[in-house]
Amino acid sequence: MWVDGWGHLPGQLIVVSGPSGCGKSTVIDRALANPRTSAQLSVSSTTRAPRAGEQDGVNYHFVPDEHFRAAIERGEFLEHAEYNGNLYGTPAEPVYRALSDGKCVLLEIEVKGAMQVREHAPGALFVFIKAPTFAALEQRLRARGSEIEASLLRRLRIARSELDKAHCYDIILVNDDLDRCVEEFTTLLISYGCGG
Numbered sequence: 001m002w003v004d005g006w007g008h009l010p011g012q013l014i015v016v017s018g019p020s021g022c023g024k025s026t027v028i029d030r031a032l033a034n035p036r037t038s039a040q041l042s043v044s045s046t047t048r049a050p051r052a053g054e055q056d057g058v059n060y061h062f063v064p065d066e067h068f069r070a071a072i073e074r075g076e077f078l079e080h081a082e083y084n085g086n087l088y089g090t091p092a093e094p095v096y097r098a099l100s101d102g103k104c105v106l107l108e109i110e111v112k113g114a115m116q117v118r119e120h121a122p123g124a125l126f127v128f129i130k131a132p133t134f135a136a137l138e139q140r141l142r143a144r145g146s147e148i149e150a151s152l153l154r155r156l157r158i159a160r161s162e163l164d165k166a167h168c169y170d171i172i173l174v175n176d177d178l179d180r181c182v183e184e185f186t187t188l189l190i191s192y193g194c195g196g
Helices: 024-033 065-073 092-100 111-120 134-144 149-163 178-191
Strands: 012-017 077-083 086-091 104-108 125-130 171-174
Touching: 012 024, 012 092, 012 111, 024 104, 024 178, 065 077, 065 086, 077 092, 077 111, 086 092, 086 111, 092 104, 104 111, 125 178, 134 149, 171 178
Parallel strands: 012 104, 012 125, 125 171
Antiparallel strands: 077 086
């Protein structure tokens, strides 16, 4: 349903990926809060349960597994993938509508989904955010204290495979200094037409 026509829209699509724990959500949130930028963050759908403080329709659209799979069958996602045992996807219609209106849209998605988006929207800008070292990434994940060891190790294995795909992105940002990384990302947004 949404396969054709993504390359001819007036808005700018920016796809951001990076391993869990690299700080990409913080970088994105701070850049979007900057009055020099004008972009909207697409709200993904997921089958996972909400974490403490997360709100439906704000952080994610939290949907039952069977509803998510039915939406896949109807072709309602720009991309979708399984990550750490849960399904995640980007509803295509609101993204398409915003880009048609000339707006800048950010997708914060994992690597498998980003590669799907590249097939539909090769003109998008692909940005990969990573921690300075794998050890730093592991330390950040452990500092969260939100997961059991088996789940943490699974995230670290996924992070290794995601880092192997960083070369597929247009820009790689290293989040070794949060303020600097936010400023680099903000500048990038502005240079790609997402300025306020």
